[in-house]
Every structure is written in structure tokens, then in C-alpha cells.
Amino acid sequence: xxxxxxxxxxxxxxxxxxxxxxxxxxxxxxxxxxxxxxxxxxxxxxxxxxxxxxxxxxxxxxxxxxxxxxxxxxxxxxxxxxxxxxxxxxxxxxxxxxxxxxxxxxxxxxxxxxxxxxxxxxxxxxxxxxxxxxxxxxxxxxxxxxxxxxxxxxxxxxxxxxxxxxxxxxxxxxxxxxxxxxxxxxxxxxxxxxxxxxxxxxxxxxxxxxxxxxxxxxxxxxxxxxxxxxxxxxxxxxxxxxxxxxxxxx
Amino acid sequence: xxxxxxxxxxxxxxxxxxxxxxxxxxxxxxxxxxxxxxxxxxxxxxxxxxxxxxxxxxxxxxxxxxxxxxxxxxxxxxxxxxxxxxxxxxxxxxxxxxxxxxxxxxxxxxxxxxxxxxxxxxxxxxxxxxxxxxxxxxxxxxxxxxxxxxxxxxxxxxxxxxxxxxxxxxxxxxxxxxxxxxxxxxxxxxxxxxxxxxxxxxxxxxxxxxxxxxxxxxxxxxxxxxxxxxxxxxxxxxxxxxxxxxxxxxxxxxxxxxxxxxxxxxxxxxxxxxxxxxxxxxxxxxxxxxxxxxxxxxxxxxxxx
Numbered sequence: 001x002x003x004x005x006x007x008x009x010x011x012x013x014x015x016x017x018x019x020x021x022x023x024x025x026x027x028x029x030x031x032x033x034x035x036x037x038x039x040x041x042x043x044x045x046x047x048x049x050x051x052x053x054x055x056x057x058x059x060x061x062x063x064x065x066x067x068x069x070x071x072x073x074x075x076x077x078x079x080x081x082x083x084x085x086x087x088x089x090x091x092x093x094x095x096x097x098x099x100x101x102x103x104x105x106x107x108x109x110x111x112x113x114x115x116x117x118x119x120x121x122x123x124x125x126x127x128x129x130x131x132x133x134x135x136x137x138x139x140x141x142x143x144x145x146x147x148x149x150x151x152x153x154x155x156x157x158x159x160x161x162x163x164x165x166x167x168x169x170x171x172x173x174x175x176x177x178x179x180x181x182x183x184x185x186x187x188x189x190x191x192x193x194x195x196x197x198x199x200x201x202x203x204x205x206x207x208x209x210x211x212x213x214x215x216x217x218x219x220x221x222x223x224x225x226x227x228x229x230x231x232x233x234x235x236x237x238x239x240x241x242x243x244x245x246x247x248x249x250x
Numbered sequence: 251x252x253x254x255x256x257x258x259x260x261x262x263x264x265x266x267x268x269x270x271x272x273x274x275x276x277x278x279x280x281x282x283x284x285x286x287x288x289x290x291x292x293x294x295x296x297x298x299x300x301x302x303x304x305x306x307x308x309x310x311x312x313x314x315x316x317x318x319x320x321x322x323x324x325x326x327x328x329x330x331x332x333x334x335x336x337x338x339x340x341x342x343x344x345x346x347x348x349x350x351x352x353x354x355x356x357x358x359x360x361x362x363x364x365x366x367x368x369x370x371x372x373x374x375x376x377x378x379x380x381x382x383x384x385x386x387x388x389x390x391x392x393x394x395x396x397x398x399x400x401x402x403x404x405x406x407x408x409x410x411x412x413x414x415x416x417x418x419x420x421x422x423x424x425x426x427x428x429x430x431x432x433x434x435x436x437x438x439x440x441x442x443x444x445x446x447x448x449x450x451x452x453x454x455x456x457x458x459x460x461x462x463x464x465x466x467x468x469x470x471x472x473x474x475x476x477x478x479x480x481x482x483x484x485x486x487x488x489x490x491x492x493x494x495x496x497x498x499x500x501x502x503x504x505x506x507x508x509x510x511x512x513x514x515x516x517x518x519x520x521x522x523x524x525x526x527x528x529x530x531x532x533x534x535x536x537x538x539x540x541x542x543x544x545x546x547x548x549x550x551x552x553x554x555x
Contacts, residue, residue, distance in 0.1 A: 013490050016509045017377040026378055037491050094346065095355045120490055122373050122380075124358050126346035129316065133350035138422030139316055141343050154425070158485070159339040161436050162429040166315060169421040178484050178491060214355035218368065218381040226516060230523075230539045236550035239522065239540055247520055249442070249499045250466055250555060 001170075003046045003055045004110040005080060006101055007039040007062045009071040010121040023219040035071050038116025040078070041176040044183040045146060046114050047079030054148045055112070057081050061104055063088055063097060069199060076194035077186035083199035084108075088211075090204075093122075096211030098130035103207050105135055110171065112153070117142050117175040128175035138168035144179040251366065253279035253332040256323075257299070258340055262291040264298055266439070267336035267395025269403075272299050274393045275334050276401070277363045283330070285323075287311050289412070296406040304408045309415040313424040318416040319344035320351055326413075327352055327388055337392040338438070349390045356390040357382060361397035375490040375513035396496040396517065433464075437488065440469035442499045445488055445515070448475035449504020449525065449544060456482055458545065459503060462552045471495070473502075473511045489514035504544050507532030524548070 011017060011026070012034040018027045035043075049055040060080035062068040065087070072083035086100055105113055113135075118125035132139035140146075140155035144163065147154040148170075157164045158177045186194070204211060233239050243250045253275045257268040264272070275282045281302040286295055289306040296304060305326070314322070327333055327348065335341035337359050349356035361379070362370035368383045369391065430436070437443065444466070446459040456470075463470045471488040472481070488495055490513040500518035505511060507523070507530055515521070516535050523536035526543055533539045540547060 011374070013510050014508075017374040019378050026374065093355050095350060095353075098350060120375065123371075123375065124346075124356075125342050126349070126356055126358065129343065129346035130350035132316075133320070133347040138419070139343075139347065140422075141316070142339060157339075159343075159427075160438055162427060164313070164427045165425040167423055167425050172422075178487065214384065214386060215357065216383040216385075218383055220373070221379050221381070223372070223376055223379050223517075226521075226535055228534065230533050230536045232533075232539045232541070234540075236540070236547050236554060239524075239538060240551055240554040242538060243499070243520075243522070247499070249520060 001055050001111045002057045002059065002109060003049065003112045003114060004059045004061060004101070004105055004108065005039070005043045005046050005075060006097075006113070006115045006127070007043065007060055007071050007075045008036040008116070008119045008121075009033050009062065009064060009068045010036045010119055013037055013120055019220055019222045023221055025220050033067070035074050036116050036119045038118060038120070038176055038178075039075070040183045041178070041180050042114040042116050043075040043078045043080060044181050045176060048181065049146070049148065050079065059084055059108055059110070061086065061101065063092060063100060063204065065089055072199055073194050074186065076197045077191045078184060079190070080197070082197055084202060085199050086202050086204050088204035090213065092211060093213045093215060094124045094126035094130055096213060097127050098134055099209045099211050100204060100207060101127070101131050102134040103209055105131070112170065113173045115173065115175050117177050128173050132173035135171070135173070137171050137173050139173045140166050140168050141175040142177040143174050144177050146174060146180070251279040251332070252330045253282050253334060254326070254330045255282055255284045256333070256335040256341065257284050257286050257295065258336055258338065259286060259288055259291050259295075262288070263294045265336065266400050267338060267393070269298060269400035270395045270398040271334050271336045271393040272401035273398040274360070274363060275332065278332050278366060287314060292410055296408040298403040299401065300403045300406040301408050303411055305411050305413050307415045308412050311415050313427060314416065315419065315422055315424055316344040316347050317419045317422055320348045321416040322413065323348050324351060330388060333388060333390045335392050336395050341392050345390055345392055352388055352390070354386045354388055354390055355384070356392070357384060358392050359394045360391050361394045375494055376517060377513055435467065435469045437469045437471055437486070437493050437495055440495070440497050442466050442468035442501070443471045443488070443495055443497045443518070444468045444501045444503065445471035445473065445505060446476055446482070446503050447473040447505030448479055450476060450481055453481050455545075458548045462501075462548055465552050465555050473505045473508065475506070475508065502532050502536070503548060505532055506530045507535065
């Protein structure tokens with residue numbers, strides 16, 4: 001069985017994101033970049049399924065300029081077998097990404113596409129669902145548990161107010177949520193090994209896919225700032241009094 | 251302009267985020283149609299939304315999967331300029347799938363409507379706001395429920411239109427749903443959240459937080475540091491990689507205020523920080539601060555309420 005894991009290079013979650021003064025986006029120069037945390041969970045899950053003997057081969061895909069090779073390598077160090085780098089200089093949207101991934105899934109006869117449920121930069125939470133639609137495959141989003149048995153997969157999904165379980169038939173698209181697993185740290189030998197793994201390059205424009213962005217970003221601004229006006233209190237009584245009488249909250 | 255709002259119901263009435271979505275929809279279109287999957291709630295929905303047309307299913311169905319929702323909406327969508335739904339795991343599941351079927355780029359989590367084509371949406375977990383413009387002929391949008399006031403309906407005069415429940419899918423089926431057996435409210439909809447951080451020190455000590463939460467009818471949350479330390483499971487995690495929340499009152503206890511945590515709670519209306527370190531960054535976003543030992547302060551507060 002073949003798995004595809006899509007990974008996105010994003011600003012590391014520990015970095016304080018700063019909006020550029022000219023409103024064209026956020027500051028990315030000299031900022032630490034990492035694999036999107038949800039995608040790291042996706043690659044970890046694929047590797048675990050491979051260790052159980054269910055998946056035979058894991059393709060790691062990323063789209064972007066040359067820097068995404070580093071992101072692909074970090075997923076290969078966790079245990080992906082080979083990489084696919086789709087070269088594009090455009091800032092793609094979920095629909096465009098899903099179209100490219102759909103092409104790659106067909107081309108490589110993928111059985112399970114594992115994607116993070118959302119990227120922590122644009123926060124769209126769309127790509128997996130769109131990929132499933134374009135391939136006309138079943139989808140299981142926000143997975144917190146995955147059990148594969150022959151051509152069926154039982155997926156527990158994190159939904160508002162509880163958990164839901166679906167039974168889907170392979171091929172399938174699964175998007176991963178936080179509780180699915182805790183990704184391992186790549187060991188030094190595995191990081192070294194990953195450097196030798198093959199990364200195939202594809203040029204996005206050669207795919208004959210309409211992946212151009214549809215939305216126009218007029219500007220990016222800072223959210224309304226809060227804080228700087230903290231009222232420091234000296235006792236529990238004072239706090240309760242404020243919350244009761246001044247704010248009327250409790 | 252024509253607009254369809256897909257509503258979520260709870261106890262036979264639209265949820266607060268659903269009513270917020272109605273408010274948002276009226277900024278785009280005078281006439282608003284709604285779709286519900288529970289026909290028994292038709293008249294409650296008529297009163298609270300003043301919808302022109304109410305689409306409902308001939309058979310009540312709670313657990314439609316994304317593929318079925320897309321079957322239901324595929325044809326119907328072409329009648330509308332806008333398709334809106336309150337942002338939540340239900341809409342996040344089917345709306346992008348529908349958008350791709352219609353070959354449209356969807357806009358998630360809209361917090362502000364500038365005009366018929368221009369919308370604000372938070373990015374980087376709310377650390378930045380993108381203003382985006384869409385020229386798509388059908389605009390699929392999910393609405394952040396905390397960003398709009400709930401619509402106040404008066405006696406409606408809706409037309410009811412019955413739709414056939416979509417068939418079961420061959421390749422994917424609903425098996426079961428396990429509602430969280432939690433007497434406390436859900437993090438994403440709670441009015442008050444009490445969160446604990448690494449300062450709590452142990453799983454056992456989280457009971458102090460829970461005691462206060464129960465007294466206030468609040469949800470319990472945690473910082474990533476507390477989750478990573480193993481004090482509490484990560485479904486309680488508030489932050490950029492956990493849940494993004496915006497309650498009326500957020501009380502952060504023993505939380506230093508890492509960027510990752512602030513990103514998940516800074517839109518709360520009133521923030522209270524209780525920490526023994528007066529230099530903790532959490533005080534910079536708080537409205538009220540209390541420097542002190544949480545093991546004496548929290549029981550005191552609990553007693554006073």
C-alpha cells in the first residue's frame with residue numbers, strides 16, 4: 001500500500017509573527033521555518049503504519065521554491081521513503097494545492113493520502129477535503145485514531161462536543177488532528193540517511209493544472225492590540241469583586 | 251444577491267454561531283434562505299432567522315457525513331451567490347469538499363464583511379488579519395461565530411421546501427458518535443474558561459482548577475506546557491496548535507504566556523492572569539492580574555464565589 005504525505009513549510013509555531021509595516025504580509029526574512037505541526041503528525045502516522053507492515057512506501061510532497069526541500073528532508077528523516085518537490089514560486093491556495101496533489105496521487109497510484117488538518121500560517125483547513133473531492137475519494141478529517149484492515153479504514157474524528165467514527169474504503173484522504181500521535185524526534189543517523197533519499201522535482205506549470213490563486217489579498221494587518229492596561233490586584237477578594245461588580249461576569 | 255445559510259441546531263434551535271452567521275448573511279443579501287437537516291425544528295428556525303425559504307430534509311438526520319452534505323448541496327448551490335455556514339467541525343468538514351466540487355476557492359473563518367467581495371479573516375491563529383477579495387461566482391464562506399452578534403428574529407414568514415435525505419455512501423459510512431461525557435461546557439463554546447499551565451505542577455493539582463471551573467460553570471483549558479508535562483490530555487489544549495477560543499472570561503492560572511498560548515486566547519473579552527512571577531508575559535495581555543501563589547489564591551477565589 002502506498003501513502004502520500006503532504007508537508008508545508010511554515011513559520012515555526014514558537015516564533016512571534018510580525019506583520020510587515022507595508023501591509024503586504026508577515027515578516028519571513030530571518031525567521032525560523034519548520035514543518036507544519038499537523039503535517040509532522042501525518043508523517044509520523046504514516047511511518048507507524050509502515051512499521052506495522054500496513055504501508056509499504058511513503059511519498060513526501062511539498063510545493064514551493066527550493067527552500068521546501070529542507071521541509072521534505074525533515075519528513076524523510078522521520079521515515080518517509082522519497083520526496084516529490086513541486087516547484088512553484090506562487091503562494092498557493094488550498095484549491096490549487098489540492099489540484100496538484102490530486103495529480104500526484106493519481107500518477108503514483110496512492111492508496112492513502114495523509115495531510116495535516118490545517119496549516120498554521122493561512123489556517124484554511126481545506127486542502128484535504130478538497131483533495132478528496134477532486135479524486136472522488138472518501139474523506140476522514142481531524143483524525144485522532146486510525147485503524148486499517150484490508151481495504152477498510154476506521155477513523156475516529158475529533159468533532160465539536162465529542163468523537164465520531166467513520167468506516168471508509170481505500171483509497172482515502174485522511175487529515176490529522178493533534179491527538180493522533182506524538183511525532184518522534186529524528187535521530188542523527190536518520191537525518192544523515194534522509195540526505196541520501198531521492199527527491200524528484202516536478203515543475204508545477206508542466207502539470208497542466210489550473211492552480212493559480214483565486215483570492216486577492218488586499219492587505220495583511222495586525223489584529224487590534226490588547227493589553228498594556230492590566231489592572232494589578234492584590235487579593236482574591238478584589239478580583240472576585242471586580243469580576244462580579246465591574247464586569248458582571250460571575 | 252441570494253444567500254443560503256447552512257444552520258447547526260442544538261435542542262431544536264439554531265446555535266449561537268448559526269445566528270451570528272444569519273447576522274453576517276444579512277450584510278450580503280436582503281433575502282436569506284436557510285437549510286436544516288432536522289425538519290421538526292422548522293418553526294423555531296422560522297422565528298429565529300426570518301428566512302425567506304427554509305430547506306429541510308424529509309427525514310431527520312443527525313449524522314450526515316461530508317460526502318452526503320455535498321450530494322445534498324451540489325445542485326442547490328448553483329441558485330445562490332453565497333453559501334455560508336458557522337465555522338465549526340461540521341462545516342469545516344463538508345464546505346471545502348463542496349467548494350472543490352464547484353471549483354471555487356472557499357474563504358474560512360470570516361470575521362468581518364467589508365463589501366460583497368471583500369472579507370477579513372484571521373491568519374497565524376489570529377496574530378494577523380488578512381483582507382481578501384474574491385471574484386468567485388458562488389462564494390463559500392464560513393463565519394467565525396464570535397465575530398458577529400446573534401441575529402434577533404421576529405415572527406418569520408418562511409416558505410418550507412422539503413429535500414430528500416441523501417443516500418448512504420458506498421465508500422464511507424458513519425459508525426458511531428461518542429459525546430464527550432463532560433459536565434462542563436465545551437471549550438469552543440464556553441462563556442468562561444479556566445486554564446492551567448505548567449505552574450499547576452501535577453495532574454492531581456489540576457483538581458484546584460476543576461473546582462473553580464465547576465463553581466463558575468466554566469470549561470477547563472490548559473497550556474501546551476501543561477499538556478507536554480503530562481498533567482492533562484491535549485484535548486484541553488488552548489493555543490495555536492490546540493483550540494482557539496474567545497470566551498467572555500478567560501482565567502489563566504500558572505500560565506507564563508508563551509506566544510503559542512496567547513495566539514489561542516487573546517480574543518477573549520476579559521482576561522485574568524494569576525501567576526507567582528510578576529514578570530510573566532501573560533500579564534501583558536491581561537485585563538486583571540494577581541501575583542501570588544495559586545495554591546492559596548484559587549481556593550480563596552472558589553470560596554468567595
